[in-house]
Amino acid sequence: xxxxEPSELAREAGAKLREVLAAGPLNPKDRMAIPAQEMPVxxxxxxxxxxxxxxxxxxxxxxxxxxxxxLQCRNKPCVAGCPVAIDIPAFLKAVADGDPRAAIDIIxxxxxxPAVCGRVCPQESQCQExxxxxxxLKNVDKAVSIGRIERxxxxxxxxxxxxxxxxxxxxxxxxxxxxxxxPASITVAADVRREGHAVTVFEAFHKPGGVLLYGIPEFRxxxxxxxxxxxxxxxxxxxIRTNFVVxxxxxxxxxxxxxxxxAVFVGTGAGLxxxxxxxxxxxxxxxxxxxxxxxxxxxRAFDRARADTPICNCRKVAVLGGGNVAxxxxxxxxxxxxxxxxxxxxxxxxxxxxxxxxxxxxxEEGVVFHTLVNAKRFLGDSYGCVRHMxxxxxxxxxxxxxxxxxxxxxxxSEFMMDLDTVIVAIGNESNPLIRQTTPGLGFNKWGNIVxxxxxxxxxxxxxxxxxxxxxxxxxILAMGQGRKAAQAINSMLAAAPKT
Amino acid sequence: MENSNTVLxxxxxxxxxxxxxxxxPLIASERRPGQFVIVxxxxxxxxxxxxxxxxxxxxxxxxxxxxxAVGKTTHRLADIPVGEGxxxxxxxxxxxxxxxxxxxxxxxxGGIGVAPLHxxxxxxxxxxxxxxxxxxxxxxxxxxxxEEMSRISDEVIICTDDGSxxxxxxxxxxLKELCETAPKPDCVVAIGPPVMMKFCAETTRPxxxxxxxxxxxxxxxxxGMCGGCRVTVGNETKFVCVDGPEFDGHKVDFDNMxxxxxxxxxxxxxxxxxxxxxxxxxxxxxxxxxxxx
Numbered sequence: 199x200x201x202x203e204p205s206e207l208a209r210e211a212g213a214k215l216r217e218v219l220a221a222g223p224l225n226p227k228d229r230m231a232i233p234a235q236e237m238p239v240x241x242x243x244x245x246x247x248x249x250x251x252x253x254x255x256x257x258x259x260x261x262x263x264x265x266x267x268x269l270q271c272r273n274k275p276c277v278a279g280c281p282v283a284i285d286i287p288a289f290l291k292a293v294a295d296g297d298p299r300a301a302i303d304i305i306x307x308x309x310x311x312p313a314v315c316g317r318v319c320p321q322e323s324q325c326q327e328x329x330x331x332x333x334x335l336k337n338v339d340k341a342v343s344i345g346r347i348e349r350x351x352x353x354x355x356x357x358x359x360x361x362x363x364x365x366x367x368x369x370x371x372x373x374x375x376x377x378x379x380x381p382a383s384i385t386v387a388a389d390v391r392r393e394g395h396a397v398t399v400f401e402a403f404h405k406p407g408g409v410l411l412y413g414i415p416e417f418r419x420x421x422x423x424x425x426x427x428x429x430x431x432x433x434x435x436x437x438i439r440t441n442f443v444v445x446x447x448x449x450x451x452x453x454x455x456x457x458x459x460x461a462v463f464v465g466t467g468a469g470l471x472x473x474x475x476x477x478x479x480x481x482x483x484x485x486x487x488x489x490x491x492x493x494x495x496x497x498r499a500f501d502r503a504r505a506d507t508p509i510c511n512c513r514k515v516a517v518l519g520g521g522n523v524a525x526x527x528x529x530x531x532x533x534x535x536x537x538x539x540x541x542x543x544x545x546x547x548x549x550x551x552x553x554x555x556x557x558x559x560x561x562e563e564g565v566v567f568h569t570l571v572n573a574k575r576f577l578g579d580s581y582g583c584v585r586h587m588x589x590x591x592x593x594x595x596x597x598x599x600x601x602x603x604x605x606x607x608x609x610x611s612e613f614m615m616d617l618d619t620v621i622v623a624i625g626n627e628s629n630p631l632i633r634q635t636t637p638g639l640g641f642n643k644w645g646n647i648v649x650x651x652x653x654x655x656x657x658x659x660x661x662x663x664x665x666x667x668x669x670x671x672x673x674i675l676a677m678g679q680g681r682k683a684a685q686a687i688n689s690m691l692a693a694a695p696k697t
Numbered sequence: 698m699e700n701s702n703t704v705l706x707x708x709x710x711x712x713x714x715x716x717x718x719x720x721x722p723l724i725a726s727e728r729r730p731g732q733f734v735i736v737x738x739x740x741x742x743x744x745x746x747x748x749x750x751x752x753x754x755x756x757x758x759x760x761x762x763x764x765x766a767v768g769k770t771t772h773r774l775a776d777i778p779v780g781e782g783x784x785x786x787x788x789x790x791x792x793x794x795x796x797x798x799x800x801x802x803x804x805x806x807g808g809i810g811v812a813p814l815h816x817x818x819x820x821x822x823x824x825x826x827x828x829x830x831x832x833x834x835x836x837x838x839x840x841x842x843x844e845e846m847s848r849i850s851d852e853v854i855i856c857t858d859d860g861s862x863x864x865x866x867x868x869x870x871x872l873k874e875l876c877e878t879a880p881k882p883d884c885v886v887a888i889g890p891p892v893m894m895k896f897c898a899e900t901t902r903p904x905x906x907x908x909x910x911x912x913x914x915x916x917x918x919x920x921g922m923c924g925g926c927r928v929t930v931g932n933e934t935k936f937v938c939v940d941g942p943e944f945d946g947h948k949v950d951f952d953n954m955x956x957x958x959x960x961x962x963x964x965x966x967x968x969x970x971x972x973x974x975x976x977x978x979x980x981x982x983x984x985x986x987x988x989x990x
Binding site for chain 2: 448482483504581
């Protein structure tokens with residue numbers, strides 16, 4: 199894909215918008231004829247050397263044009279595709295009419311984190327997947343770019359200055375503890391605080407934000423956006439206690455029985471990296487994606503001159519996995535100056551769970567994709583450092599339980615790759631800390647907390663949501679669960695009078 | 698109750714080895730022997746370093762840490778004056794030591810490993826065990842916690858490499874003798890440099906004496922999230938931060954662990970050197986200012 203200058207995209211969009219506006223009211227055919235707006239991005243050579251955000255965001259003209267492509271169809275398939283059911287046609291209409299402020303108000307009725315979700319949601323498999331425009335053009339890539347427009351509206355709001363602090367009802371005297379500070383927890387904290395309940399967020403790290411901070415790199419989600427969301431919580435009166443790991447610093451049950459919290463929400467995420475259990479995986483130079491990304495993102499090891507936390511001088515890197523985390527790790531390795539970055543995935547590109555945009559960006563940045571390949575073992579040198587990876591080739595067999603065709607190894611297809619760094623990005627298991635220290639809390643066989651649709655767990659007054667319930671999922675699903683749990687907490691507190 | 702992380706007391710125990718007491722009531726009341734904390738001296742660019750808790754006083758709301766200034770972060774930590782706070786302190790982390798009445802317990806501490814051994818030996822004694830403590834150091838000036846350990850042990854054996862105090866021997870010599878003497882130990886707890894723990898485990902292996910070691914590996918979060926601390930124990934991958942820090946010494950792959958500990962040695966060496974240059978520069982600056990007056 200050739201890189202197009204943002205200025206050129208802006209100029210084209212400006213001209214087209216004038217033309218469209220001059221032509222008068224649009225019929226569906228006119229809307230379909232508006233060209234899909236390309237996201238302006240940093241040049242792919244330049245961006246290999248910096249951590250700045252890659253996607254630069256639509257210009258106002260581009261956003262209006264893209265929003266005008268929406269047919270405002272009556273059955274709204276996009277809304278059904280959105281895990282939190284944002285009224286998408288309504289906010290698109292507001293942007294098309296040149297009123298992004300109205301758009302953001304519509305989005306905020308259902309979503310608390312539009313600037314985040316506009317950037318990190320897998321829209322092509324959610325709201326944009328069933329879009330009528332994409333269906334009519336027989337190409338999901340030609341669907342209305344709902345996520346980019348959402349991001350535009352959120353960024354316009356931020357650019358206009360500090361948003362109003364959401365209204366907080368008079369203090370109720372009730373107290374709610376929120377464990378973790380990722381997307382599910384941020385949502386619960388805001389929604390519960392709005393009802394006038396005192397909220398304390400407990401975060402184990404020294405900075406709040408959870409996976410938004412330590413996991414997703416700056417080039418995909420600028421940290422200033424996460425900081426803004428946290429600042430908004432604090433402005434509402436939410437108390438955030440960092441360096442506090444519930445289960446160890448204080449037991450969950452003590453929060454209820456000794457510290458007087460009326461309800462607890464557990465949103466601790468999926469925090470235990472999976473390894474493959476193959477020979478050599480503990481050699482020096484083999485990392486979990488969590489470790490590699492945390493060093494770079496939270497600990498700022500990317501800034502080698504200033505950060506005390508080191509990160510490896512990787513030259514030839516293999517990243518194992520095909521999700522967003524794998525893409526983030528591969529693209530971080532590129533930015534750290536690796537000569538070669540190889541992405542190894544045992545299925546085909548069609549089965550990759552990563553967002554299409556991230557796959558495209560990774561390729562543009564020079565990441566080499568090896569599909570239908572998997573690691574068999576790692577071999578090291580006399581210093582215990584990884585030097586080679588023996589791989590096996592795979593082919594797709596019958597569909598498995600997930601509906602995806604099962605990769606089957608081809609006997610005798612072994613081959614070697616030379617490398618000095620391996621990053622394992624094959625997912626996370628749930629963190630055992632709360633499980634080990636909270637008797638009575640129900641977990642399933644994968645270690646996830648068992649919760650009903652409203653986030654209720656087996657313990658009274660204890661709710662849970664996000665990846666600790668779902669397994670590894672997405673920001674928007676975590677947020678959706680947070681919304682429901684917050685509602686359940688609020689109604690529980692409203693129903694039970696303060697004693 | 699909140700941890701202020703204020704340094705309440707600070708003392709140099711041996712060259713470059715500091716004992717610091719920190720106001721952290723939450724940690725002081727929850728911690729158990731064998732647990733550790735993560736310390737960070739600068740929120741933006743600092744490194745997160747695991748340190749084992751040497752003692753705690755729930756009444757005062759304080760914990761005691763023993764720090765060997767071996768790198769930039771530990772130097773800066775050891776330099777924090779009384780009354781000032783540590784930027785970030787997280788804990789207590791890790792699975793507490795399994796304490797029970799084994800019978801005869803031998804506690805082996807090497808270098809600053811004696812500090813984290815102290816609460817374990819104390820708990821073993823309180824559980825009704827006969828506790829023999831072996832303390833090892835390169836020379837007399839590097840011996841720490843001798844008095845504290847003497848108070849809680851039935852017997853203390855001191856070893857130095859140069860014979861400047863106690864026996865001129867490695868800790869493995871008296872350990873071997875104890876294993877050969879009836880009644881032989883029921884349990885050994887060894888904490889110190891990796892190579893010492895490795896050879897303690899090798900020493901007790903032929904006698905089939907259960908040997909616990911406490912590992913101090915490289916960590917980022919300390920709560921199971923990064924996996925940087927993983928070690929091979931009995932051919933299985935374990936996380937020191939949540940599965941440990943204590944493991945069966947006969948099953949730990951020490952060679953792999955030592956290689957992993959060295960992963961950033963070059964980086965650490967240059968950061969350490971730069972840190973010394975900075976400290977020297979500030980000393981010179983101070984002297985220049987003093988001379989100017």
